[in-house]
Amino acid sequence: MPLPSFLAGLNSQQHEAVTLARQSALIVAGAGSGKTRVLTMRIAYLIQTDQVSPAGILAVTFTNKAAREMLARLSALLPINTRGMWVGTFHGLCNRLLRTHHREASLPALFQILDSQDQLAVVKRLMKTLQIDDDKYPPKQVQHFINHHKEEGQRAAQVEAPDRFTQQMQVIYAAYDTQCHREGVVDFAELLLRSYELLQRNESLRHHYHQRFQHILVDEFQDTNRLQYLWLKLLANPGGTIFAVGDDDQSIYAFRGAQARNMQDFAQEFDVGHVIKLEQNYRSHGNILEAANTLISHNTDRLGKNLWTADGNGERLRVFEAATDRDEATFIVNEVRTLTRDGVRLDDIALLYRANAQSRVLEHALFSAGLSYRVYGGQRFFERKEIKDALAYLRLMANSNDDGAFQRIVNVPPRGIGARTLEQLAAVARQQVISLWSAAQRCPLSGRAGQAVNRFIQGIESLRDSCRDLPLPKQVDNMLMHSELLTHYQKDKQDADRLQNLNELVNAATAFIAEADNHWPDEAKIEAPSSTDSDQTDNASLAAFLAHAALEAGEHQAGSGQDALQLMTVHAAKGLEFNAVFISGLEDGLFPHENSRMEADGLAEERRLLYVAITRARRHLTLSFSQSRMLHGQMRYNVPSRFLEEIPANLVETLSYTADLPRQKAKSAPRYAEMAGQTFRIGQNVHHPKFGDGMIIDCEGGGDDTRVQVKFGNGDSKWLALTYAKLTPT
DNA sequence: ACTACGAGACTTTTT
DNA sequence: GTCTCGTAGT
Numbered sequence: 085m086p087l088p089s090f091l092a093g094l095n096s097q098q099h100e101a102v103t104l105a106r107q108s109a110l111i112v113a114g115a116g117s118g119k120t121r122v123l124t125m126r127i128a129y130l131i132q133t134d135q136v137s138p139a140g141i142l143a144v145t146f147t148n149k150a151a152r153e154m155l156a157r158l159s160a161l162l163p164i165n166t167r168g169m170w171v172g173t174f175h176g177l178c179n180r181l182l183r184t185h186h187r188e189a190s191l192p193a194l195f196q197i198l199d200s201q202d203q204l205a206v207v208k209r210l211m212k213t214l215q216i217d218d219d220k221y222p223p224k225q226v227q228h229f230i231n232h233h234k235e236e237g238q239r240a241a242q243v244e245a246p247d248r249f250t251q252q253m254q255v256i257y258a259a260y261d262t263q264c265h266r267e268g269v270v271d272f273a274e275l276l277l278r279s280y281e282l283l284q285r286n287e288s289l290r291h292h293y294h295q296r297f298q299h300i301l302v303d304e305f306q307d308t309n310r311l312q313y314l315w316l317k318l319l320a321n322p323g324g325t326i327f328a329v330g331d332d333d334q335s336i337y338a339f340r341g342a343q344a345r346n347m348q349d350f351a352q353e354f355d356v357g358h359v360i361k362l363e364q365n366y367r368s369h370g371n372i373l374e375a376a377n378t379l380i381s382h383n384t385d386r387l388g389k390n391l392w393t394a395d396g397n398g399e400r401l402r403v404f405e406a407a408t409d410r411d412e413a414t415f416i417v418n419e420v421r422t423l424t425r426d427g428v429r430l431d432d433i434a435l436l437y438r439a440n441a442q443s444r445v446l447e448h449a450l451f452s453a454g455l456s457y458r459v460y461g462g463q464r465f466f467e468r469k470e471i472k473d474a475l476a477y478l479r480l481m482a483n484s485n486d487d488g489a490f491q492r493i494v495n496v497p498p499r500g501i502g503a504r505t506l507e508q509l510a511a512v513a514r515q516q517v518i519s520l521w522s523a524a525q526r527c528p529l530s531g532r533a534g535q536a537v538n539r540f541i542q543g544i545e546s547l548r549d550s551c552r553d554l555p556l557p558k559q560v561d562n563m564l565m566h567s568e569l570l571t572h573y574q575k576d577k578q579d580a581d582r583l584q585n586l587n588e589l590v591n592a593a594t595a596f597i598a599e600a601d602n603h604w605p606d607e608a609k610i611e612a613p614s615s616t617d618s619d620q621t622d623n624a625s626l627a628a629f630l631a632h633a634a635l636e637a638g639e640h641q642a643g644s645g646q647d648a649l650q651l652m653t654v655h656a657a658k659g660l661e662f663n664a665v666f667i668s669g670l671e672d673g674l675f676p677h678e679n680s681r682m683e684a685d686g687l688a689e690e691r692r693l694l695y696v697a698i699t700r701a702r703r704h705l706t707l708s709f710s711q712s713r714m715l716h717g718q719m720r721y722n723v724p725s726r727f728l729e730e731i732p733a734n735l736v737e738t739l740s741y742t743a744d745l746p747r748q749k750a751k752s753a754p755r756y757a758e759m760a761g762q763t764f765r766i767g768q769n770v771h772h773p774k775f776g777d778g779m780i781i782d783c784e785g786g787g788d789d790t791r792v793q794v795k796f797g798n799g800d801s802k803w804l805a806l807t808y809a810k811l812t813p814t
Numbered sequence: 815a816c817t818a819c820g821a822g823a824c825t826t827t828t829t
Numbered sequence: 830g831t832c833t834c835g836t837a838g839t
Contacts (some may be wrong), residue, residue, distance in 0.1 A: 147828065197829090307828095636829085681824045
């Protein structure tokens with residue numbers, strides 16, 4: 085059989101990966117090595133050569149964006165319809181699975197999905213009813229405990245609890261699951277754990293999917309957590325094959341449970357004969373790659389790879405040292421101007437930083453300079469307050485047991501139902517183990533508040549009735565008209581945005597339906613032999629829309645397509661590329677972040693983070709750091725990042741202050757410490773006979789009592805009395 | 815039921 | 830420094 089023509093142009097490793105015979109495979113795909121291309125071509129190749137039908141493919145990604153991109157590229161390669169294909173995020177696919185088999189998973193047909201916010205609200209509410217001290221057991225920590233254990237595949241009963249504290253956590257975890265079950269809601273981790281347990285328990289179902297999914301493909305494998313790995317294993321074994329693509333050097337999500345170790349485990353457990361490495365980079369110039377290679381070589385426990393390019397070395401990296409964070413920002417603004425003069429588009433330039441707090445100074449400088457910019461991160465469409473309120477109305481219409489939704493909007497807009505009334509309702513609900521809604525229904529309270537509650541219940545019910553046979557966008561519109569949310573937010577004259585967002589929600593619903601008609605065939609019809617609810621199916625599109633809202637919170641910042649500089653954290657930049665990249669704040673304590681010192685493998689992860697940042701750049705890469713920085717309302721003095729020393733000097737051009745850059749340092753009034761005729765200044769580099777080299781970051785006292793705080797190379801800082809410490813300037 | 819003030823946090827984040 | 834959250838006061 086002739087090979088499909090689209091294979092032309094692949095390099096030999098890519099070709100090998102794409103055309104591999106039916107077997108499990110591990111592809112270590114370096115940054116810019118054409119990873120997504122290989123993944124999509126592999127699918128196209130399998131289908132084109134009749135090794136599998138589209139329905140036999142399961143492809144998993146981490147983000148909706150990646151899933152969309154894969155589908156888009158796939159339909160460009162092949163004239164097939166992507167309808168029957170299972171391409172999506174772990175959570176999206178689990179949702180699909182659970183919707184299809186909700187009975188077997190003992191979930192209501194219209195189960196709702198809790199996002200993190202919602203989940204935290206449930207935890208708080210629960211702890212209140214259980215009367216658990218939230219100082220001793222901070223809700224955030226409880227939430228993390230629950231998620232962490234779910235991601236390890238553990239139910240409350242399986243958690244090891246050697247001490248009092250953990251036992252209490254375990255109790256809350258168990259109560260939380262009970263509560264969620266009663267309300268018919270499911271959190272993100274639950275989506276995975278529940279479908280994992282479903283497949284584990286239900287042999288015929290498992291068998292069905294084993295038969296079906298002949299080829300499973302996984303993107304960003306290094307980001308999988310334990311449960312996701314087990315889920316894949318359960319879905320593939322025995323006989324199925326997994327095509328895993330990942331890069332251990334780009335593993336930067338350990339803090340949320342990702343285990344790059346899954347790559348090694350996978351190679352072993354799935355008998356991967358030889359690992360295919362994609363090392364040819366099609367993105368960056370040579371110097372940039374060499375800097376990245378050398379930096380990452382300082383990590384141990386790597387699968388090991390070295391990026392190379394057929395392109396030239398290009399220009400050298402530039403490193404700039406600033407006196408203050410403002411100077412740093414000014415420098416970057418000037419450099420950006422130079423680049424745009426040379427014809428680089430603004431949106432092909434990125435300013436990256438370790439922590440969001442750093443964007444402020446940069447934004448200020450950009451704003452003053454009149455450069456347009458866009459900051460990624462921040463609130464997303466479906467996470468906005470007013471949208472959450474509107475969604476709560478819809479949720480309550482779909483599922484009246486949803487206490488979270490009930491509580492959220494029972495008094496929005498204000499209708500005279502205060503904390504007092506709610507408490508009474510909650511007490512009834514707790515006693516009879518029923519939802520707030522049922523409590524309100526069954527035990528009507530007397531008085532004005534009771535009337536208000538009744539009116540509320542009736543309002544929602546009549547909404548539900550009037551929406552019954554309407555198409556989804558009309559339902560949303562109808563809800564907005566009758567809920568008085570619009571008038572409520574009209575009073576907030578400060579933000580007309582909120583009104584606009586609410587109206588936008590109708591458009592979102594319209595867009596969702598249009599999209600669903602293309603890609604989301606009614607799985608229930610195709611897949612599920614077992615689930616045919618007659619009572620509630622007319623609300624299926626509403627439930628699907630609500631799931632969509634939770635699973636895909638919407639664009640981070642709806643960039644209106646205009647040319648603007650891109651500001652984001654290094655994490656957010658993963659997977660992207662730019663002609664020119666600035667990485668700012670390369671200081672010890674910031675990058676690597678000081679909190680990383682506490683964590684096992686923390687420094688290595690920070691190094692990988694910088695590796696990711698560096699490999700975003702195609703042509704121009706500028707690193708910068710500042711001697712001083714305003715952080716948490718305090719001036720902090722930092723030493724350059726240790727990572728800078730790990731980049732070979734011959735690749736770097738060091739920039740110094742230029743004459744036209746106003747030194748603002750005088751304004752920050754360096755404080756001095758004097759002792760025996762010697763003067764020490766904040767920011768000055770010094771040497772200590774015992775602790776080594778460091779920098780003075782603070783001083784206090786005077787005369788014989790003068791002390792200075794010195795931050796040493798290992799990250800520690802110490803207060804030293806000048807009388808005793810033998811400090812010498814370096 | 816709504817506003818105002820103060821305490822405390824504050825790495826990274828997708829689903 | 831600035832934002833969020835929770836409580837106390839009106």
